[in-house]
Amino acid sequence: MKTENKTLSVAGKKTQLTILGQGPPLLYLHSAGGETEPIPFHEKLAEHYTVYLPAHPGFALSEGLDQIRDIHDLAWHYVDLLNELNLKNVPTVSYSLGAWTATEVKLLRPELIGPLVMIAAAGLHVDGAPMQELFIDSFDKLRELLFFDPKSQTAVDYFPSDVNDPRILMWLRAREATARVGWNPYLHDPKLAGHLHRIEGPVQIIWGRQDKLIPLAHGEYYAKHLPNAKLTVLEECGHMVPYEKTEEAAKIALDFLAS
Amino acid sequence: MKFFAFHLMPWDRLPDDFAEKYDTAWTWLPNQMFDPEHGGQLYNNYLDQLVLADQLGFDGVCVNEHHQNAYGTMPSPNLMASILARQTKNCRIAVVGNALPFYDPPTRCAEEFAMIDCISGGRLIAGLVVGGGPEYYSFSKNPTFAREMYKEAFDLILRAWTEPGPFEHYGEHWKLKYVNPWPRPIQQPHPPIWIPGAGSRETIQFVAQRRFAYMGIPYFHMDFFQRNFDMFRDECEKCDYTADPEQLGWLLPIYTAETDEQAWAEYEPHLWYFVEKLLKGLVVFPPGYTSARSIAGIQKGLKQFMSTCKTREDIEAGGYAIVGSPDTVRQKLSENIKKLGVGNLLGLFQLGTLPHDLTCKNMKLFAEKVMPGLREELNAAPTMQQAAAT
Structure with a gap:
């Protein structure tokens, strides 16, 4: 698959951007896990679109975390990035931290983000449905938290094996950049819920029934309060939707964007 | 050479099945385990032990700050220090320290420390610390801002002590139109400042440059202290001065009894309670608390941490605690103090479940049979580092 790696300067912040596939542009905003290198889910999207896959500040080779103080700074960073790429009304697929960010961008500049797919989105506090602790050290416990089947090969391969794993530094950087805003x-913006009625464009929400990090009640809240949103729930699926239900989630996203 | 009695004020009644049932003695350990009646008794015993230290001729006592845990039940060391300011007469009172990012605004720390300094007649030593990793969970305080909050608070407190008020402080984390704390400390320009560290070069450089005192974070292997203290002396040389041994402090558990065998027999169950239960969950590095590279490095350094010890031999080999007869304790301390080149010994004389009577016996034996000889020997002979420097 055609893949291009670029380094942009976004308002002075060095930003890693991967571009893959062919077709009309699509923006993908990644999760706290930092899927900044193409994964099979991205490749499914890239069969129909040119997927723009930027790394948030502090993730992968992107810099400028010192200029990010909260989620709104991150959202403004994407306003700058989309202007830099000259993208408007761009179809967007977003996941977890990325979905929260996409929502905030849509509030700041509604014309920049087009039809929006939100997968297992952070961003809300829902009474009675607390989000579990993401900032723990034990990879075994994280597997239990994030995956429906923590023993699956996907779950085992997802995390660095120990402190000697070469991926550990990127992992620690991703954690830091997530903690910075979350x-x-x-992992939420107390004012976001009150803004949801202002997001008028079409939204497809996708959630894993067994998401323990961000319970399904958050997806239901988004679906109820966004004026033009549809929720699809995937069975036997945890928080790691693009990894656990690659085919199904990609199909739902692509069908929605094509409609 | 200065001798301090350091207290953590630990919780001594964790259940026998703690190791199997709980991952940590910190942050999430249910507070229903804390029995307030017993807690009150412990606080009073622990304060009595520190008052005893003053009566026995220790140069100082140390208290410190921890939150939501069983390891050290002293969320406010300033409360304890203010009691000690009244109940002790001669010794230094070292609060090591106040975790600055949790004081809002940090001028509270300047105020409370000045109060303690006034009440005690200028006996305060001011420890200014970042706060432990677990505390960033306990206070939901963003650890990615820990270092810059600490630095801003630190500079503000020093300014508040040394610059006539009122003045304005418009920083990144605090915006204060009128900084003008009453009272001011007796010690001028400000009380001595101690800063603890676990070996990061950034902290060591900062302390060396500002000519403050560096306290090694405890429970590491002797080699780990040696490396850090050597690094500190190097950094002082780079700043064109030779480190004073009193700029360095070595903190460790000490237990003295009539004979080596008696000391180990009396001490061991309490030591293992500490190692196996209270240390569990202490070493936690929340994201951004220090750089990703440092976190990865420290994780590897944990091979030299006390919680890896399984036997008395492990403890003795690493110098994690000094236990024995007065002669043994004196000889081991003398050897290591000279090697490390430190001018402050911070002894933890109570540890884990060690009961009041044994703690007092430990301190008395130490004060009568170890301290005087060590004082004489170490004040007479320059340390290896001093000898090398002159």
């Missing part, structure tokens, strides 16, 4: 308030 430590407190924990």
Whole structure:
């Protein structure tokens, strides 16, 4: 598959951008896990679109985390990035931290983000459905938290094996960049819920029934309060939707964007 | 050479099945385990032990700050220090320290420390610390801002002590129109400042440059202290001065009894309670608390941490605790103090479940049979580092 690696300067911040596939542009905003190198889910999207896959500041080779103080700074970074790429009304697929970010961008500049796919989105606090602790050290416990089947090969391969794994530094950087915007308030923006009625464009929400990090109640809240949203729930699936249900989730996203 | 009695004020009643049932003695350990009646008794015993240290001729006592845990039940060391300011007469009172990012605004720390310094007649040593990793979970305080909050608070507190108020402080984390704390400390320009560290070069450089004192974070292998203290002396040389041994402090558990065998027999169950239960979950590095590279490095350094010990031999080989008869304790301390080149010994004389009577016996034996000889020997002979420097 055609893949291009670029380094942009976005308002002075060095930003890693991977571009893959062919077709009209599609923006993918990644999760706290930092899927900044193409994964099979991206490749499915890239069969129909030119997928723009930027790394958030502090993730992978992107810099400028010192200029990010909260989620709104991250959202403004994407306003700058989309202007830099000259993209408007761009179809967007977003996951977890990325989906929260996409929502905030859509509030700031509604014309930049087109039809929006939100997978297992962070961003809300829902009474009675607390998000579990993501910032723990044990990879075994993280597997239990994030995957429906923590013993699957996907779950085993997902994390660095130990502190000697060469991926550990990138992992620690991703954790830091996530904590920067999501430590407190924990993975949410207390004002976001009150803004949801202002997001008028079409939204496809996708959630894993057994998501323990961000319970399904958050997906239901988004679906209820976004004026033009549809929720699809995947069975036997945890938080790691693009990894656990690659085919199904890609199909739902592509069908929605094509409609 | 200065001798300090350091207290953590630990919780001594964790259940026998703690190791199997709980991952940590920190942050998430259910507070229903804390029995307030017993807690009150412990606080009073622990304070009595520190008052005893003053009566026995220790140069100082140390208290410190931890939150939501069983390891050290002293969320406010300033409360304890203010009691000690009244109940001790001669010794230094070292609060090591106040975790600055949790004081809002940090001028609270400047105020409370000045109060303690005034009440004690200028006996305060001011420890200014970042706060432990677990505390960033306990306070939901963003650890990615820990270092810059600490630095801003540190500079503000020093300014508040040394610059006539009122003045304005408009920083990144605090915006204060009127900084003008009453009271001011007796010690001028400000109380001595101690900063603990676990070996990061950034902290060591900072302390060396500002000519403050560096306290090694405990429970590491002797080699780990040696490396850090050597690094500190190198950094002082780079700043064109030779480190004073009193700029360095070595903190470790000490237990003295009539004979080596008696000391180990009396001490061991309490030591293992500490190692196996209270240390569990202490070493946690939340994201951004220090650089990703440092976190990866420290994780590897944990091979030299006390919680890896399984036997008395492990403890003795690494110098994690000094246990024995007065002669043994004196000889081991003398050897290591000279090697490390430190001018402050911070002894933990109570540890884990060690009961009040044994703690007092430990301190008395130490004060009567170890301290005087060590004082004489170490004040007479320059340390290896001093000898090398002159």
